[in-house]
Amino acid sequence: MTPDVAVVGGGLIGLLTACELAERGVRVLVLEKDDVGFEQSARSVAAVNLPGGSSAAGPDSILRISADEWAGFEERWGCGIDLNQEGWHILVADEEDERWLKIDRALWEETAGYPDSELLDARAARERFPQLDGSFRALEVRHGGHVDAVRVMQGLRVAADRLGVEVRRDTLVTGFERHGGLVTAVRAGESSISCGAVVIAAGVWSSQLCDLLDFHIPMQRVRAPAAETVPLPPGAIPGFLRGSTFGARQNRNGTVRVTGGYRYSAMLHDLSFHDLRDLRVWAPALWKNRKDVSFRVDTGLLAAELACGWARLRGGNHRAVVPRDYHPSARPRDRRKQLQDLARFVPVLRGARILRAFAGVIDLTPDLLPVIGRIPGAENAYVSSGFSGHGYIYGPGACRALADLIVDGNPRADLTPFRPTRLEGKLSMREQIF
């Protein structure tokens, strides 16, 4: 049976959008090249915003809707996600950190409502959180939480099943068939899958797919190093702990997941031919941050792009170049630094054995905002991508809003800041990365 909507990508955004659509009576097929959550979504630290705080943004902000959704997620979708509500704890070590905190507060106030918070001096912080040590100026204790990304993806898989969503794994989407402004089918290798509409939720590969529909998203693929330790005693990390070089949280089984911090994320930008097109957009900000940013030429992708370009010259189809089973590595020295810095403040981490080291590739847009809405020039194609390292914070509100837009054209949430057409003008990258 032809699905009403084919969703490309089985990450948090694709799967949750599929569930939202199915709840509204839509027949949905999810096409995933690997397995659900394989790329960013199951590798995430998954810190989330929770209800609370005052805001100029009002109840229609998707950030606020997302906060409410996380608070009621387990009940709504019938799955355990280990919601931890102990808060976000932000270590302020120097003047630069203080400056960052001011910008960050203003941003939250504008968008989601600045969460209730308390600024503790170092002595008070150590008294309240005896697991903390080392030299720092202050600790901001902020209302917020985190969820277990692996459990979220497993739970959504089951919820999708229950709602009748078909999830086809090992299915790489390479292109689309169009009739005028309508997408009539999705191509997966040699097969063609008819559909009533399509949603592109393919994370870092969404830009390649949108290009096939004549809509370009300038997107950088940036590797975020991450690691998980062996289980440590409960309470080793209070809630979600952030410093300038690390962000860490403890899972229910005791393991600690660590990734980049709020000022230095040790980010490694992957480059292939596709990325050169937008060099003009990225170059000024990257040059300014050159001490903290590094590049890596993705030779595998480069070779695949060349082969695809050659095939096209010889009369083949225009197809997206998207790798399967993508296991990006991170530089060991970046991970070492994150762990060493974290251990300066949390002594129990010193010498803790690393169980798993990995990287996740984040989809950065120039203004660091996601792209959510109908693709310009297409009547029945939508995109929800470019979450710029904040997919868990924005996700539930974004998925709900997109489902409303597809079903009745009138989402309650305000999607204006995320409209795809904003990318058609002159762009430059925001200088502050996180």
Ligand SMILES: Cc1cc2nc3c(=O)[nH]c(=O)nc-3n(C[C@H](O)[C@H](O)[C@H](O)COP(=O)(O)OP(=O)(O)OC[C@H]3O[C@@H](n4cnc5c(N)ncnc54)[C@H](O)[C@@H]3O)c2cc1C
């Ligand atoms: C280390 C790390 C830490 C993070 N921490 C946080 C955090 O604390 N808070 C927060 O809010 N966010 C965080 N994020 C970001 C968050 O995880 C992402 O924004 C979110 O998971 C994006 O979900 P997605 O569904 O858009 O993308 P993805 O999870 O990448 O899903 C896209 C899916 O599409 C599939 N796909 C791609 N192309 C095709 C194709 N052609 N055919 C078929 N399938 C295809 C991929 O295989 C993939 O499964 C973090 C990310 C990382 C990597």
